[in-house]
């Protein structure tokens with residue numbers, strides 16, 4: 001047993017709530033059985049880091065409108081197809097004639113548009129700092145090839161504003177290593193110094209997660225805000241400068257609605273006006289609104305760490321991965337799905 005593992009198992013200090021802000025961490029922590037190693041004084045709570053889970057119903061409504069009213073082919077990663085909108089999911093829209101194309105990267109969608117010039121192809125660009133650069137690369141490629149029938153419906157989000165919005169939800173964050181590989185760690189220092197927000201950047205193996213959790217428990221004893229990087233092999237202070245420059249050259253911040261968290265100022269990224277021919281909102285004159293969540297679903301509270309999936313009366317009875325009522329049960333990275341798959 002490593003020192004950190006022993007510390008996590010035998011910890012008897014003040015109760016600590018640690019939020020993993022990343023769906024990949026949620027999934028891996030369950031899959032690796034890390035929760036079972038923890039002392040009862042350490043509680044892990046899942047945050048809003050699964051991009052599918054935080055996609056609001058209004059965004060799905062816009063995608064449905066593009067498919068049914070404008071007859072665009074919706075190119076997307078598979079999970080988004082089953083996320084509920086206000087009235088229906090894309091999967092339900094398919095039975096009304098919506099054309100959907102599952103892709104594995106935005107570049108697949110560009111290739112599909114090139115091969116089908118008579119069709120409008122809209123790629124659903126969701127995700128955090130890790131996936132936004134690939135959406136920009138796709139637009140650049142479409143522009144370079146002179147492709148006119150490709151656009152993005154953007155719901156790209158940035159984590160820093162979410163960390164601030166979640167301030168007070170937990171004693172510390174387990175910062176997602178892949179996001180910080182892009183944005184670096186200077187932000188963590190800023191969060192600590194300016195907002196008193198604590199956390200440690202973590203990788204995704206069992207050893208890496210245990211190390212980061214152990215560091216959080218050690219630091220928390222002081223009672224002072226802290227930050228550190230337990231994933232130094234990948235995450236550098238300045239992050240990935242080339243990716244940052246690419247995104248900043250093509251996109252700009254915007255206010256953005258997160259399922260469960262509501263609108264967070266400046267937490268989204270949208271294409272700059274010079275790329276508007278690739279912006280589906282401008283191209284199809286959409287007027288997106290927030291949409292309506294199912295009032296019975298407690299995804300919003302799950303995403304803020306206020307309740308656990310098993311506190312929802314629908315969990316495992318009405319709402320299952322086969323028949324998801326809310327977004328957190330759709331994605332394999334969602335907290336409800338992970339609780340269902342791996343038990344509580």
Ligand code: SF4
Pocket residue numbers: 296297298299302309312313314315316319320324325326327328329330336
């Ligand atoms: S169990 Fe289903 S209905 Fe309940 S919060 Fe999770 S996704 Fe929503």
